[in-house]
Amino acid sequence: MAKTLQIQSLRCGYLGEFELKSIQFEIKDGNIAGIIGPNGSGKTTLLKGITGELPLKEGKILLGGKDLSKMSLRERAQNIAVVTQFTENADLTVEEYVLMGRMPYRSSFQFFESEDDFQLAEKYMKQTHVFHLKNKMMSHLSGGEQQLAAIARALTQEPKLLLLDEPTSHLDITHQLQILNLIQELAAGLKLTVLMVIHDLNLASEYCDYLLMMKEGELYKQGTPTEVLTFQNIEEVYQTVVITQTNPLSKKPAVFLVSNKVLKQHKNE
Amino acid sequence: MKNRYLKWILFLAVLVVLLFISIIISLTTGEINISISKIPAIFKYKSGIEYTVLTQLRLPRIIMAISVGGALSLTGTILQGVYRNPLVEPYTLGISGGGALGVALAIVLGLVNSIGAFVLPLFGFAGSMITIFLVYFLGTSLGKGSININKMLLVGVMISFVASSIMMLLMSITTSDNLHDIVFWMMGSLDEPNTSLIKIMAYAALLGLVIVYFFARPLNALRLGETKARHLGINTSVTIRFLFIISSLLTGICVSVAGVIGFVGLVIPHLVRIIIGSDYRIQLIGSFLGGSIFLLISDVIARTIIAPNELPVGVITGIAGGFVFILVLFRQKSISK
Numbered sequence A: 001m002a003k004t005l006q007i008q009s010l011r012c013g014y015l016g017e018f019e020l021k022s023i024q025f026e027i028k029d030g031n032i033a034g035i036i037g038p039n040g041s042g043k044t045t046l047l048k049g050i051t052g053e054l055p056l057k058e059g060k061i062l063l064g065g066k067d068l069s070k071m072s073l074r075e076r077a078q079n080i081a082v083v084t085q086f087t088e089n090a091d092l093t094v095e096e097y098v099l100m101g102r103m104p105y106r107s108s109f110q111f112f113e114s115e116d117d118f119q120l121a122e123k124y125m126k127q128t129h130v131f132h133l134k135n136k137m138m139s140h141l142s143g144g145e146q147q148l149a150a151i152a153r154a155l156t157q158e159p160k161l162l163l164l165d166e167p168t169s170h171l172d173i174t175h176q177l178q179i180l181n182l183i184q185e186l187a188a189g190l191k192l193t194v195l196m197v198i199h200d201l202n203l204a205s206e207y208c209d210y211l212l213m214m215k216e217g218e219l220y221k222q223g224t225p226t227e228v229l230t231f232q233n234i235e236e237v238y239q240t241v242v243i244t245q246t247n248p249l250s251k252k253p254a255v256f257l258v259s260n261k262v263l264k265q266h267k268n269e
Numbered sequence B: 001m002k003n004r005y006l007k008w009i010l011f012l013a014v015l016v017v018l019l020f021i022s023i024i025i026s027l028t029t030g031e032i033n034i035s036i037s038k039i040p041a042i043f044k045y046k047s048g049i050e051y052t053v054l055t056q057l058r059l060p061r062i063i064m065a066i067s068v069g070g071a072l073s074l075t076g077t078i079l080q081g082v083y084r085n086p087l088v089e090p091y092t093l094g095i096s097g098g099g100a101l102g103v104a105l106a107i108v109l110g111l112v113n114s115i116g117a118f119v120l121p122l123f124g125f126a127g128s129m130i131t132i133f134l135v136y137f138l139g140t141s142l143g144k145g146s147i148n149i150n151k152m153l154l155v156g157v158m159i160s161f162v163a164s165s166i167m168m169l170l171m172s173i174t175t176s177d178n179l180h181d182i183v184f185w186m187m188g189s190l191d192e193p194n195t196s197l198i199k200i201m202a203y204a205a206l207l208g209l210v211i212v213y214f215f216a217r218p219l220n221a222l223r224l225g226e227t228k229a230r231h232l233g234i235n236t237s238v239t240i241r242f243l244f245i246i247s248s249l250l251t252g253i254c255v256s257v258a259g260v261i262g263f264v265g266l267v268i269p270h271l272v273r274i275i276i277g278s279d280y281r282i283q284l285i286g287s288f289l290g291g292s293i294f295l296l297i298s299d300v301i302a303r304t305i306i307a308p309n310e311l312p313v314g315v316i317t318g319i320a321g322g323f324v325f326i327l328v329l330f331r332q333k334s335i336s337k
Helices: A043-051 A073-079 A094-105 A115-127 A143-156 A173-190 A201-207 A231-238 A260-268 B002-028 B036-045 B048-083 B095-108 B119-139 B149-173 B176-187 B195-213 B216-222 B226-231 B236-258 B264-276 B280-304 B313-336
Strands: A003-013 A019-028 A032-036 A056-063 A080-083 A161-165 A193-197 A210-215 A218-223 A242-246 A253-257
Touching (some): A003 A193, A019 A210, A019 A218, A043 A080, A043 A161, A043 A193, A043 A210, A073 A080, A080 A143, A080 B226, A094 A115, A094 A143, A115 A143, A143 A173, A161 A173, A173 A201, A210 A231, A218 A231, A231 A242, B002 B036, B002 B048, B002 B264, B048 B216, B048 B236, B048 B264, B048 B280, B095 B119, B095 B149, B095 B236, B119 B149, B119 B195, B216 B236, B280 B313
Parallel strands (some): A032 A193
Antiparallel strands (some): A003 A019, A242 A253
């Protein structure tokens, strides 16, 4: 099976500060990969390395076999769409915002959107269930709606790779599941490869085909959720005691957290 | 969205009509009032004192008002787009002040007589350019880190103060001939006897609008912030640097022909945004036309309010602009709440 994203011995990071070391992994077409790990382990830095916000010091990133460093910014934007975790406060309507996804396809001489642009925007707004909000201002939307609109904008870029930075943070479980179910549908339906930073280990386990577990700027473990989410790995990386079991329906690992109080009681017994 | 394009066309049509009306008002009012019905005949026979007044006094002023007003307002729009803040404009960032200092230096050094009038826009541009990069570097903690808008506005105000103080110094040590010129530049006026400078101004303003319009797409992307604009394939650092250069060029030329006229770039883009929204494809043209109309009308007021004497046009725009500045500040507060 073809591999959309290949990262080869990547080293990147901030000048003289934290950096990622020897990162190597591949993601298959249409798969959802999750980056997990404690705060400061380099999850967002890895995303920034792939978007080009941080220059690579070593290594290569291949997208569909093409070297990213040889692509122009515009070509990159036609292949990679990014959904950040920051909310949108510009005074834009949802439709204007989603149409911005077509920018990488317009030259400086094309001042106005084409009929195709409008149709694509409409199609993806419908797919992400924000079409009825198209004339609302972005800043007036709830967090969940903003996230959906951001995904619609990302899709109108028609990328091969979708990068998401904690798409479900600050959302209640209804909206968390709505967004992740949508991402799952999109990955399958559009053959879209997804790489996302995700904090919640149980959601990561349920929705990701492949997990990348980071620790102190290095890739500690990678593989399927069952391979990565063992209690030994989690305890080693997060320095916390957890219990792992198998979700009876999905057969994927589920992680239980234990409070100190319970742990002490347990030890005394 | 497609209805929006219709709205844009309508908006532009209204502006063009308003501009036309302002031109007529400006042609007909002044020390001698000339009625509209007589104007075609005056231009037909090309003689008489009224013809001289129209072609030698009023038309050049109208061209000045349209191009200076348009250029300043355009520059304000660009700077507000780059900094993502509605309070920045050539005047509040000290760019006009820096440009004026450059022009004053050229006058005191006597370069106009030895080299030619075109050194004025050149020195204006140099002064504006130095200021814009100074403000940028000081406002972003020497180029690193994110833009600190409060710091930058303060730096801009300080540069304005320093520039006008140095101009005072130049005034106190220079000849009385130069003195008059420098005062004129500090107060701002559309009275420009040198026709080649008026031509340079008009071409620069129009060319500026055309060039900047090609940056409508990157400016729109910048509404989402630099990072997200880059994600949309926009080379933000090149865009921002280029827009800085264009801004200082336009401001420098404006200052060299008309002196420091404040707040045009603040008032007009703000009104345009309220009326038609922030899409730069309409904002750029709308602000240009709006700036032209605003300065034309301000000039008519400046010429007539204390007739037969004339007020510097910067007084009118300054009063209007000061109020709008405070208004924007309060609106911003209420939005962030």
